[in-house]
Amino acid sequence: MKTSAKTRRMVAALPALVKALVRHARAPFRSAVRRARGPVRETLSAETLSARYCYAVWLRHLVKANRYGLRTDPTSVAELGPGASLGVGIAALLTGAERYLALDVVRHANAAANLSVFDELVGLFHRRATIPDSVEFPEVRPRLGSFAFPDEILTADRLLRSLDSARVTELRERVRLDQLEYVVPWDDPAAIEAESVDLVFSQAVMEHVADLDTTYAAVFRWLKPGGTMWHQIDFRSHGTSPIWNGHWAYPDWMWRLVRGDAPINRQPLSRHLEAIEAAGFLRIACETEQAESGIDRTWLQPVWGWLDDRDLSCASALIQAVRPARPQPRIAGIS
Numbered sequence: 001m002k003t004s005a006k007t008r009r010m011v012a013a014l015p016a017l018v019k020a021l022v023r024h025a026r027a028p029f030r031s032a033v034r035r036a037r038g039p040v041r042e043t044l045s046a047e048t049l050s051a052r053y054c055y056a057v058w059l060r061h062l063v064k065a066n067r068y069g070l071r072t073d074p075t076s077v078a079e080l081g082p083g084a085s086l087g088v089g090i091a092a093l094l095t096g097a098e099r100y101l102a103l104d105v106v107r108h109a110n111a112a113a114n115l116s117v118f119d120e121l122v123g124l125f126h127r128r129a130t131i132p133d134s135v136e137f138p139e140v141r142p143r144l145g146s147f148a149f150p151d152e153i154l155t156a157d158r159l160l161r162s163l164d165s166a167r168v169t170e171l172r173e174r175v176r177l178d179q180l181e182y183v184v185p186w187d188d189p190a191a192i193e194a195e196s197v198d199l200v201f202s203q204a205v206m207e208h209v210a211d212l213d214t215t216y217a218a219v220f221r222w223l224k225p226g227g228t229m230w231h232q233i234d235f236r237s238h239g240t241s242p243i244w245n246g247h248w249a250y251p252d253w254m255w256r257l258v259r260g261d262a263p264i265n266r267q268p269l270s271r272h273l274e275a276i277e278a279a280g281f282l283r284i285a286c287e288t289e290q291a292e293s294g295i296d297r298t299w300l301q302p303v304w305g306w307l308d309d310r311d312l313s314c315a316s317a318l319i320q321a322v323r324p325a326r327p328q329p330r331i332a333g334i335s
């Protein structure tokens, strides 16, 4: 007997649906436990509690920026969605940035976590440790061809200055006293002064951002002309479906049940590229990781029928873009 596409979709969605129903059934019990225990931290992946993870993420972004000819020595850096610690930004400070601002919608990080990551990062940079690879962090992107320490970017001279012991002591004190700039919740483009930062980056965040157009426009506003943004985006279903791209097969009512507490926005690559262009950015690189689609087009919900083949098979992407520099005024008489 031939099963219809709708039936196949329903069967594939069943495990996630059952999980969601169990979660909903247990919700009143969980709230009672929370009330009894007092406030608890929101649940989120705790990757950035690992200094080696933060080191891997920052160095991979530096290597990729260098690969595409972008500056790798930003003075002023902002990060969207740092997660459980501000460790990736701390890595930026330890490699020479003078200012780091973290923006999140929930305060996940605290001084104790930041300090522990700080101390381990200092050791990693002093040892010029190799970049943690895909065996240690199979899920982390971007992938690199070589995981050797990037001596050509973090030269001996640069690290001598950035790891100067007085500088490290002063930075450590700021971390210990919880004095890093951490804007939570950020919900206003005025959260950062216009044209004040050289780099805005994010890791596994843009797939969670509710309003892409407003967010990319805010990033454009914060960047100095000539400044860059680097985003690593994960387009997979984040456990909402047993199929890596099964999240595009859910009707809205089912999605509301399975999407969980930290929902993804389900926006594919082409939507990000469109919003980036609309904000005024010039795209420098878009490195995608394509995977075989786990669903066929007949499974797509009508609202996602517009996804093109590249969207449907794009599991992750590193996007780098620049806010164009202002044209230099022409000097009369010189063409």
Ligand SMILES: C[S@@+](CC[C@H](N)C(=O)[O-])C[C@H]1O[C@@H](n2cnc3c(N)ncnc32)[C@H](O)[C@@H]1O
Pocket (backbone or CB within 6 Å): 044, 045, 046, 047, 048, 057, 080, 081, 082, 083, 084, 103, 104, 105, 106, 108, 202, 203, 204, 205, 208, 209, 210, 215
């Ligand atoms: C999957 S975690 C990634 C955390 C960290 N970057 C990492 O690599 O592990 C997603 C993070 O994005 C944050 N987030 C969600 N929406 C956001 C938004 N609109 N602006 C900034 N951060 C956001 C979440 O609170 C969380 O810290």
